[in-house]
Amino acid sequence: MLRNNRGQELAVGFLAVMIFVLTAAGLADLTRLVVTRNFADRVAYEAALIGVSRGRDWNYAVSNGALRLTSATAQTEAQSAVASMMSQAGISTYTVDVRVLPDPTGGTITGFPPVASAAAFDSANWTSSRPAVGVYVVVPMTTYLFGMVNGGAAVDVHAFGAAEVHSRP
């Protein structure tokens, strides 16, 4: 009863503060990762939509009765849209990979997106039965808690968005 427990209390207090700080850092990391992933998803999807919209080959549609995409136009437009959105958000370090399935029957690109979890459907092979544009975006993000473990290296946030053309005969 008369023992001096101050040392023990200090240790417990220190441990509690450490747990509190680590939990706060973990929650902050998690929130920032979710927000960044949502942003990257939105950028990928909206850029794909712009690429597919601007890349439509109307001359081909008039002469063949089906829509296809002009690969170079669709790719450039999607890349340019990503650049504008990233610039507007103040993000200068990112990676973008735009792929186009230009044919009226679409196709498959294996190994795209390179990280399967980037896509909502969690697949490493992108398939579409129509002309489509796929946009894969990687945004590196520094973290607080994980940064203590991995030496402050950035964590990559991957996102994939795709849009396709649907035409009615």
Place this chain on the structure above:
Amino acid sequence: MLKSRQGNSVETLFFVMIFVLTLLGGVELSRAYAIRHAMDSGTAIAARQLSLDPSAWSTAVSTVQSTVNANFLGGNYGSSVSVTALDSGGGTLSSAAVNALSFGTVFRVRSTLSLTVVSPMLGSFAKNLQVEHWSIIERYP
């Protein structure tokens, strides 16, 4: 013994203060996140609506406001949301200018809400929530 009890009271008070601060801070953070998420979804839908029908400005605004009102933590913040259309360079567009955009033009829809966050012991402060979505005019000609 008396000293020990006083010490315990101080510790408990200190713990309760941190706990209440964390708990209410968490509630406020959740509220702000729920509103921002609803505003994000609503703005995406509004941009798509304007993409297909650029004349439907009031419908688009109403979509954002009703989506914010329907956020899962409630609060009826819809009427406080301001919705703006911008061109791809960031210039503001009026509803008439949106309606006059030609096929294939890229535009943006931005929603803004000044939310008052109340934090015990830290007071209240205004936090500006802003989301933006890009789209392209699909109406032809």
